Amino acid sequence: MCGIIGVYGVPSASKVTFFGLYSLQHRGQESAGIAVFDGKQVRHYRGMGLVSEVFDEKILQELPGEIAIGHVRYSTAGSSTIINAQPFCVNYAKKTIALAHNGNLVNAESLRCELEEEGHIFQTTMDSEVIVHLIVKHLKEGLVEAISKAMEKIKGAYSVVMLVDGTLVAFRDPQGFRPLSLGMLNGGYIIASETCAFDLLSAEYLRDIAPGEILVIDENGPQSFFPFEKRERLAHCIFEFIYFARPDSTIFGKNVYLVRKRLGEKLYEECPLTADFVMPFPDSGNYAAIGYAAEGRLPFEFGVIRNHYIGRTFIQPSEKLRDLSVRMKLNPVKELIRGKEVIVIDDSLVRGTTSKNRIRSIKLAGARAVHFLITCPPLRFPCFFGIDFPSKQELIAAKHSIEEIRKFLDIDTLYYLSLEGMLSAVEDLSDKVCTACFTGDYPIPVHQPFRKDFAEVK
Ligand code: AMP
Numbered sequence: 001m002c003g004i005i006g007v008y009g010v011p012s013a014s015k016v017t018f019f020g021l022y023s024l025q026h027r028g029q030e031s032a033g034i035a036v037f038d039g040k041q042v043r044h045y046r047g048m049g050l051v052s053e054v055f056d057e058k059i060l061q062e063l064p065g066e067i068a069i070g071h072v073r074y075s076t077a078g079s080s081t082i083i084n085a086q087p088f089c090v091n092y093a094k095k096t097i098a099l100a101h102n103g104n105l106v107n108a109e110s111l112r113c114e115l116e117e118e119g120h121i122f123q124t125t126m127d128s129e130v131i132v133h134l135i136v137k138h139l140k141e142g143l144v145e146a147i148s149k150a151m152e153k154i155k156g157a158y159s160v161v162m163l164v165d166g167t168l169v170a171f172r173d174p175q176g177f178r179p180l181s182l183g184m185l186n187g188g189y190i191i192a193s194e195t196c197a198f199d200l201l202s203a204e205y206l207r208d209i210a211p212g213e214i215l216v217i218d219e220n221g222p223q224s225f226f227p228f229e230k231r232e233r234l235a236h237c238i239f240e241f242i243y244f245a246r247p248d249s250t251i252f253g254k255n256v257y258l259v260r261k262r263l264g265e266k267l268y269e270e271c272p273l274t275a276d277f278v279m280p281f282p283d284s285g286n287y288a289a290i291g292y293a294a295e296g297r298l299p300f301e302f303g304v305i306r307n308h309y310i311g312r313t314f315i316q317p318s319e320k321l322r323d324l325s326v327r328m329k330l331n332p333v334k335e336l337i338r339g340k341e342v343i344v345i346d347d348s349l350v351r352g353t354t355s356k357n358r359i360r361s362i363k364l365a366g367a368r369a370v371h372f373l374i375t376c377p378p379l380r381f382p383c384f385f386g387i388d389f390p391s392k393q394e395l396i397a398a399k400h401s402i403e404e405i406r407k408f409l410d411i412d413t414l415y416y417l418s419l420e421g422m423l424s425a426v427e428d429l430s431d432k433v434c435t436a437c438f439t440g441d442y443p444i445p446v447h448q449p450f451r452k453d454f455a456e457v458k
Contacts (some may be wrong), residue, residue, distance in 0.1 A: 001027055001028060001074040001102065001386050001387060001388060002027055002028045002071060002073050002074055002086070002100075002101070002102040002103075002193075002386075003021065003024030003025070003026075003027030003071070003072045003102065003192075003193045003194070004024075004069070004070065004071050004100040004101070004102050004159065004161050004180075004191075004192070004193050005017050005021055005024065005068075005069065005070040005071075005100075005161065005190070005191065005192050005193070005197060006068070006069045006070075006100075006163075006168050006170055006190070007020070007066075007067065007068045007069070007070075007168075007185075007188065007189070007190055007191075008066070008067050008168040008188055008189040008190075009066055009067070009187065009188030009189060009217075010066055010185055010186060010188035010189075010190070011066055012064075013036055013065055013066050013067055013068035014034050014036045014060050014063035014064070014065065014068050015060050016185070016190070017034050017036070017068040017069070017070035018034065018051065018055050018060055018070070019201060020070060020190065020192055020197040020201060021034070021051045021070045021072050021197075022051050022052070022200065023194075023196045023199070023200040023246075024072055024192065024193055024194060024196075024197055025051055025072060026244075026246055027072055027074065027102070027193060027194070027244070028071075028072035028073040028074040029049075029050055029072070029074065030048065030049075030072075030073045030080055030085075031047065031048050031049070031054070031071075031073045031080075031082065031084075031085035031086075032046070032047060032049070032050065032051045032054040032055065032070070032071065032073070032085075033045065033046030033047070033054070033070065033071050033085050033086050033087050033100075034046075034055070034060075034063060034069070034070045034071075034087070035068065035069050035070075035089055035098035035100075035163055036063045036064070036065040036067065036068040036163075037065050037066075037096075037163055037165055037166055038064045038065035039065065039066075039166070042096035042098055042163060042165065043062070043063050043064075043065075044087055044089050044098060045059055045062075045063060046082060046085040046086070046087070047082070047085070048080070048082055048085065051072060066188070067166060067168055068163070069087050069098055069099075069100050069161045069162065069163045069168070070087070070100065071085075071086035071087050071100035071101075073086060074388060083123070083124050083125075084124050084125060084126050086100045086101065086126075086128065087099060087100045087163070088100075088101075088124065088126065088128055088129060088132060090132055090136070092139065093139065095139075095164055095165050096163075096164075096165060097132060097135070097136065097162065097163070097164050098162065098163040099128060099131065099132050099160060099161075099162045099163075100128075100160065100161050100162075101126075101127075101128035101131065101158055101159070101160050102157075102158070102159045102160075102178045102180075102193055103156060103158040103159055103160075103173065103177055103178045103385060103386045104127065104156055104157050104383075104384060104385050104386040105130065105131075105154050105155065105156035105157075105158065106155050106156040106384050106385075106444055106446050107153075107154065107155045107156065107447075108127030108130045108156075111130045111134070111153060111154065112130050115130065115133050115134070115137075120137075127156075128160075130154065131150055131154060131158065131160065134146075134149065134150035134153055135147055135149075135150045135162075137149075137150075138150070143164060143167065143216065144214055144225050144227075147169065147171055147214050147227075148214065148227035151171065151173075151174075151212075151228070152227070154173075155444050156173065156177075156384065156385060156444060157173055157175070157177035157178050157385035157386045158171070158172070158173045158177075158178070159173070159177075159179065159180040159193065159209070161191055166218060166219070167216060167217070167218040168189070168191070168216075168217045168218075169214065169215065169216050169217070170182070170209050170213075170214075170215045170217075171213065171214040171215070172209045172210070172211055172212065172213055173211065173212070174211050174212035174228050174231075174232040175211060175232050175233065175234055175236075175434070175444070176210075176211030176212075176234050176236050176252070176432075177235055177236065177237050177385045177386065177434060178193070178237060178240070178385075178386060179193055179208070179236075179240060179249075179251035179252060180192075180208065180209040181193075181194070181195050181198070181205060181206075181207070181208050181209065181250075181251075182205075182206045182207055182208070182209055182215065182222075183195070183197075183198040183201075183203040183204055183206055184203060184204045185198075185201055185202070185203035185204070189217050189222065190203045191209065191215075194245055194246055194249035194251060195249045195250045195251070196246045196248045196249040199248065205250070208252070208253070210226075211234060212226055212227070212228045212231075212232070213225070213226055214226075214227065233443055234432035234433075235385075235432070235433065235434035235443035235444075236251075236252040236429060236433050236434065237385065237386070237387065237433070237434050238376075238422065238423075238426065238433040238434060238435055239376075239383070239387050240252075240256075241254070241259045241260065241263075241425075242260070242263070242347050242348060242375060242376050242422075243284055243347045243348055244387065247286075252429055252432075252433075253429070254426065254427070254429065257287050259425055259426055260286075260287035260288050260291070260347075260375070261287050261288065261290055261291035261294075262291060262424075262425040263287075263288045263291065263375040263376075263417060263421075263422065263425045264287065264288030264289060264290060264291025264292035264293075264294075264295070264345060264375065265291040265292065265295040265425075266417055266421040266422070266424060266425050267291075267292050267345070267373050267375060267415070267417050267421070268291070268292045268295035268296045269295070269421070270415070270418060270421050271373060271413075271415040272296055273296075273343055273371050273373075273413065274296070274298065275298070275340075275342055275343045275369070275371060276299070276341050276342060277293075277298065277299040277300060277301045277303070277342060277343070278292050278293040278296070278299070278300050278301070278342075278343045278345065279300070279301050279302060279303035279304065279342055279343070279344055279345070280302070280344070280345050280346065281330065281344060281345070281346040281355075281358055282302065282304065282305075282306040282330070283306060284346060284347040284348075285344070285345040285346040285347055285375070288345050288347065288375040289345035292343070292373070298343070301333075301336055302333070303332060303333055303336055303337050303342060303344070303362065304330040304331060304332045304333065304358070304361075304362065305330070305331050305332075305333060306329060306330055307328060307329055307330075307331070310328055310329055326354070326358055326360075326361055327361060330358060330361070331361075332362045332365035333365075334365040334366060337365040337366055337367050338366030338367075339366055339368055340367060340368055341367075341368050341369040341371075342362065342369070342370055342371070343371045344359070344362070344370060344372050344373070345373050345374075345375065346372070346373075346375070347375050348375070348376050348379060349374050349378070349379065349396060349397065349405070349416075350379060350389060350395065350396070351390060351394050351395070351396055352396035352405060352408060352409065355372070355409060356408065356409055356410075359372065359409050359410065360410075363410070369412045370411045370412055370413075371411065371413035371415070372409060372411050372413065372414050372415075373413075373414075373415045373416075373417075374414075374415070374416045374417065375422070376416065376417055376422050376438065377416050377417060377418060377419050377422060377438040378397030378402065378416050378438065379395050379397055379398075379437050379438065380395060380397050380398045380437070380438065380440065381395075381398070381436055381437050381438070381439070381440040382395070383436065383437050384436075384442065384446045385434065385436075387437070389437060396408075397416075402414055402416065419435065419438060419439065422435075422438075
């Protein structure tokens, strides 16, 4: 997964982009990059690591201009190299094109083969590069025409910002898998994956970039184009609400915190338990745990405390210290937990390994009984549209029954929110979301085997 930003007509655009990326850091921690146009040329800078590690005052000063794009990339098992960091920049016919992409194409491999047969040479293993080649191929026909032709070919999830010299462009796939919003700052424009970036910059949220829209911002102001006549089935990623997006963001027209709180309320409606208290695994379970406790009029406690200052660690804990990595991030409050029956809420169960260790640590802290409730149904199918889920083999619920998982986790109760319950929490969006990771019902047919080393998850 990734986070993207576009800035138009704002002084020190690279600094504004830097702060915007800062607030999107949760969408990607592997690499960060900014490309900026100063009226004459596009300059760019990319590096591995967090936004604050990659950029400093001096680097940002060397990126002058009022039009910029930025990108943060999620760490995946695939090739994590600077070559695959974005924005991706190419020179073509005296223009510089810089592109930042969030999402995942499902037909990138076949398109890449076609393009290679036509003589296109690729520099990276990213599917985003396929988008650039397709646009460049038709650029003579005009920018909007070229993007429309590329959009006709590419299938999958893409929220994109692009800089073509002095023009900022944003476009989004017709299903609207990933969020993308437009805001205004001091008469200029900001485009961001999530609205939390607008809040940090004191920008005003205007609207979402619509599914299937191409938005061009140049000296004539913003202009919208809709190349697709047929309206596709909308497929906003519901996992953005469950786990990925920041709770202070409004995505797909709904505030993430409030959706998570409703997920907790629905959990209580479906599985009303009593215990000494309700606690989340922070931070992902916090808001649903608040909803569950409020709905059931149950005490709420932070039974485990999160350390927010964990960077990357290259030290593998020895067998003796095998709980170290768990305790480094979450440490139980023993005095609170000892002898207590607890209801633990978390957003999702993916492989089951982290949860097993976390549950073990609260049992070691003396919990008498543990009821573990999850705010979504069992994850049984891989995501082809940008969420970094492991393969089907590694998804615990793809291979094991709920009772088997309960035994594996060594807990008293395991309950997953039903599909209906989850959908009711997103209210009127319930028929406009992608739930393929739970149901296997992919909104776009996925023909080819998914190769992560090629289709980097962004
Ligand atoms: P596990 O018990 O190993 O399945 O880990 C569950 C935890 O991983 C939950 O707290 C989730 O918030 C978190 N999680 C959610 N989505 C992902 C993901 N795509 N990759 C890794 N961890 C995730």
